[in-house]
Amino acid sequence: xxxxxxxxxxxxxxxxxxxxxxxxxxxxxxxxxxxxxxxxxxxxxxxxxxxxxxxxxxxxxxxxxxxxxxxxxxxxxxxxxxxxxxxxxxxxxxxxxxxxxxxxxxxxxxxxxxxxxxxxxxxxxxxxxxxxxxxxxxxxxxxxxxxxxxxxxxxxxxxxxxxxxxxxxxxxxxxxxxxxxxxxxxxxxxxxxxxxxxxxxxxxxxxxxxxx
Numbered sequence: 001x002x003x004x005x006x007x008x009x010x011x012x013x014x015x016x017x018x019x020x021x022x023x024x025x026x027x028x029x030x031x032x033x034x035x036x037x038x039x040x041x042x043x044x045x046x047x048x049x050x051x052x053x054x055x056x057x058x059x060x061x062x063x064x065x066x067x068x069x070x071x072x073x074x075x076x077x078x079x080x081x082x083x084x085x086x087x088x089x090x091x092x093x094x095x096x097x098x099x100x101x102x103x104x105x106x107x108x109x110x111x112x113x114x115x116x117x118x119x120x121x122x123x124x125x126x127x128x129x130x131x132x133x134x135x136x137x138x139x140x141x142x143x144x145x146x147x148x149x150x151x152x153x154x155x156x157x158x159x160x161x162x163x164x165x166x167x168x169x170x171x172x173x174x175x176x177x178x179x180x181x182x183x184x185x186x187x188x189x190x191x192x193x194x195x196x197x198x199x200x201x202x203x204x205x206x207x208x209x210x211x212x
């Protein structure tokens with residue numbers, strides 16, 4: 001059987017068996033968000049000055065970027081669960097969040113003195129950021145990897161990485177409401193590192209979880 005015929009057969013079999021994929025991904029996303037919220041509110045909670053912080057530009061922006069990353073990655077993950085999906089077709093959606101943060105960094109570098117760049121990048125909560133985004137995202141990552149078992153991905157490692165990006169976006173959106181480091185330089189460095197940890201873990205674990 002040729003590759004294209006195999007892909008069509010897998011896709012057809014996936015549509016015939018098990019729960020509908022719309023139900024699987026909607027359920028997985030909702031539960032993943034609920035799990036992340038539970039961990040966040042038990043361990044951290046929003047920052048005390050959140051009302052005032054919402055009046056600034058940097059604070060809500062970092063939450064928006066995290067939400068965009070989560071939504072775009074979830075969309076890519078759902079697409080990758082189908083064997084016929086071409087990964088390169090997903091790139092436009094996946095570069096939206098990086099493009100937003102890149103523009104914010106440029107604006108930051110223009111707006112603030114160069115002597116403050118290093119301090120803004122390092123911040124005051126770098127290790128806390130790495131620890132808690134990874135921790136909050138671990139449950140959602142596990143749920144999204146389990147949801148992948150209901151699909152028929154022809155790119156397991158890439159699908160797992162997308163699951164990690166989605167989990168990282170969800171976790172970062174919650175953690176951002178606690179974090180007092182609002183500089184795009186900090187977000188681009190430490191949030192990205194934490195999300196990358198989850199993406200790498202997802203790519204590695206997917207090979208073991210997806211065993212069709």
